[in-house]
Amino acid sequence: MAGTAKQTVAIIGAGWGAYPLSQQLNLARYNVKVISPVRTLQYTPLLASAACGLFDLRLAEEPLRRQHRTQMEYYKAAAEDIDLQNKIIRCKPAVQELNGQVAEMFEVPYDKIVLAPGCEVQTFGTPGAKEHALFLRNTNDARLLQQRMLQMLDAASLPGLSEERQREILHIRIVGGGAIGIEATAELYDLWHESMRHLHPHLDGKVTITIHDVAPSLLSTFDQSLSSYAMRSLEAKKVEMKTSSHIEKVEADAIFTKEDGRLPYGLLLWATGNKASSLLDRLEVRKPEKGLPRILTDKYLRALRPDGTPMEDTFALGDAADIEGQSLPTLAEVAVQKGEYLTRELNKAEGHPTTPFEFDNKGMMAYLGNRDGVVAGKADYTGESAWLAWRSGSLQWCRTWRRRVMISISWLFVWLNGRDIARR
Numbered sequence: 425m426a427g428t429a430k431q432t433v434a435i436i437g438a439g440w441g442a443y444p445l446s447q448q449l450n451l452a453r454y455n456v457k458v459i460s461p462v463r464t465l466q467y468t469p470l471l472a473s474a475a476c477g478l479f480d481l482r483l484a485e486e487p488l489r490r491q492h493r494t495q496m497e498y499y500k501a502a503a504e505d506i507d508l509q510n511k512i513i514r515c516k517p518a519v520q521e522l523n524g525q526v527a528e529m530f531e532v533p534y535d536k537i538v539l540a541p542g543c544e545v546q547t548f549g550t551p552g553a554k555e556h557a558l559f560l561r562n563t564n565d566a567r568l569l570q571q572r573m574l575q576m577l578d579a580a581s582l583p584g585l586s587e588e589r590q591r592e593i594l595h596i597r598i599v600g601g602g603a604i605g606i607e608a609t610a611e612l613y614d615l616w617h618e619s620m621r622h623l624h625p626h627l628d629g630k631v632t633i634t635i636h637d638v639a640p641s642l643l644s645t646f647d648q649s650l651s652s653y654a655m656r657s658l659e660a661k662k663v664e665m666k667t668s669s670h671i672e673k674v675e676a677d678a679i680f681t682k683e684d685g686r687l688p689y690g691l692l693l694w695a696t697g698n699k700a701s702s703l704l705d706r707l708e709v710r711k712p713e714k715g716l717p718r719i720l721t722d723k724y725l726r727a728l729r730p731d732g733t734p735m736e737d738t739f740a741l742g743d744a745a746d747i748e749g750q751s752l753p754t755l756a757e758v759a760v761q762k763g764e765y766l767t768r769e770l771n772k773a774e775g776h777p778t779t780p781f782e783f784d785n786k787g788m789m790a791y792l793g794n795r796d797g798v799v800a801g802k803a804d805y806t807g808e809s810a811w812l813a814w815r816s817g818s819l820q821w822c823r824t825w826r827r828r829v830m831i832s833i834s835w836l837f838v839w840l841n842g843r844d845i846a847r848r
Contacts, residue, residue, distance in 0.1 A: 430455050433770070434513055434532055436503045436703075437540035438462050438488055440759035441742035443823060445538055446488050446496060448767045453775075456496045457532060459503050461518035463488055466562045469756060469821050470831075472608040475566035475573075476615040477843035479834035485563050486823050499532070503541065505706050508727075508738055511535065538766065539707075539719060539727060540742035543698035543754065552674035557599070557694035560608060569693065573615070574845065576690040577624055587630070592688040594631045597679060599671060600695035601637030602645065603790045606654065608693055609633055610793035613661055617794070619846035634664040636681070641667060643790060643798070645753070650798045653806050657792045698754055701744050709735075712746070716754070719745040723780035725766055736776075739766055752783055756821070789814040 431454055435442050438460035446458050464485040474484040488498050501515040511534050517527035545561065547553040558572060559565045580593040596612060598605045613633060621628045635642065635658070642658070642665065643651045655665060670682040678688045700717040710720040710728035719727050719740040726734035728748065741762035743754040752758045761783060769777035787801020789810065797810035822828045842848035 431535035431775075432457060432533065433536045433538065434459060434534035435538045435540065436460070436506075436513070437538075437542055437742060437744075438465055439540055439542045439742050440465070440468075440756045441763040442538065442540040443486070443488070444760065444763035444767045445770075446498075447490070447493065447823075448764075448771070450771045451493065451495045453771070454536075457534070458488060458496065458498045459501055459513065459515055459532065460488075460498075461500065461502050462562065463498060463500055464563075465823065467821055467827075468561070468604075469607075470818055471560050471563065471566045472604075472611040473818065474563065475560070475569040475608075476611040477570065477619070477845040478611075478838055479831045480844075481563050481567055481570075483827055483831050483834070484566060486827065501530075503703055504529070506537070506539075506703075508537075508708065508735060511537070511737075513537070536737040536770070537739070539738070539740040539744065540759070540763075541701040541703045541744050543716075543743040544701055545694070546697045546699040547694065548696065550671055550674060553671075553694055556674045556676050557692045559694055560604060569691075570845065572691050573612070573620075577620060577627065579690070580627055580630070581624060590627065591630050591632065592677075593690040594627060595687075595689045596631070596633045596691045596693070597687070597689040598633065598635045598693050598695060599637075599679075600697065601635055601639060601642035601665075601667070602695065602697060603643065603788070605635060605637070605693070605695035606643060606658075607791045608695060609635055609658070609663060610791045613663065613793040615843070615846075619843050622848075623846050632662075632664065634666060634687075636666045636669040636671060636679075638670060639667060646788060646790070646798060646800050647804060650800055650804060650806065654790065654792055654798055657796050661793055663793075698743055704744060709740075710748070718743075720748040721745055723747055724769075724777035725762060725781055726777075741766065747781070750783075755788075757786060758783060789817060791815075 433454045433456050435445050435458045443465040449456050464487050467484045470484045474481045500519055501517045503513050504516045505514045513532040515530050558569050580590045598609050616631050641651050643654050671679050673680045678686050680686055704717055710730050711717045721727050721740050722734045725739045727738045727740045742759045765781045789799045791797045791814045795808050795811045797814045798806050799810040799813050819828045
């Protein structure tokens, strides 16, 4: 734009990649406008811990709005379509009807845009999955998971139930053997064995956790030795593992698999990974020929046109984007590093990236329950030391010192007097 007028930077999304930009872009230089249906950053690696009562659910998210950054504008809306050539975003409000009035579609013009819409829940079109399964994508999902766990225990405690019926109600099934599914399994295992079984001694020995995965092994993104260790650890905890399990449909109280037929449950958590945001279908950008559809970028995070040429002032990051030729994983760490990189580059005098992005792979971790874990990185290790690395890493995900302090205090109270949902 001519003269000294500030440029408008539109940010689509409020996830790990978008958050650094929303909080650190120079407001003296840019008009920052964030467009997202969610007004907070969701601390996705902490959701299972929050659901299982290790700290308040509110601590598993971070608000975008700040009193010292009131110039940043946030629109609670979804980007329905983007005219990348004329630089106009068409938005659909994501607010409830007020006084019978429905908010109308609106447009947002911009000078630069950051595409970080994230991904959506992947159910592979399994009938009944969206209607009956629980997910773990945001704090509301975590709240529903916690409530379902408590309801399940209350239901199994009613008089007159046979032991067989109790066991059906108390059967927890996790669909997905990746890090999210395994860590949810670990946290639910700890919740029962450390806390809930002491509140419900009459149900001790009747709770079962089963992991279903279509792959032949769990934690397949980890090295084979770590994957095998994880499976041995879970087996020792009497967690059932049904690998190469093909779920055909889901009903309110049971799943149906190709291998075993009807399998009852009291709690079903679906953690099978991501599918592309529907916004990508409406964008004229370059995408991979195979695998998860993502916006391909160059090493400066500029989105590529279908012919492979970069679009100036159009950037993409987060789970919905990948650097052409690199195939980086859809991990929070990748998104955070891209978001911090782009923030630094846009805040520089040039106003655009001048040095290429380089991903610093800090490794992967997964918790297995009962103070056991696996770490894959420059050095692989397992056991309690891996659990300590994972637990301390939980604090590092927090973007503010306030969250770190409050979560640490919550852990102290849990150690002293038990979880808030299962007091000693």
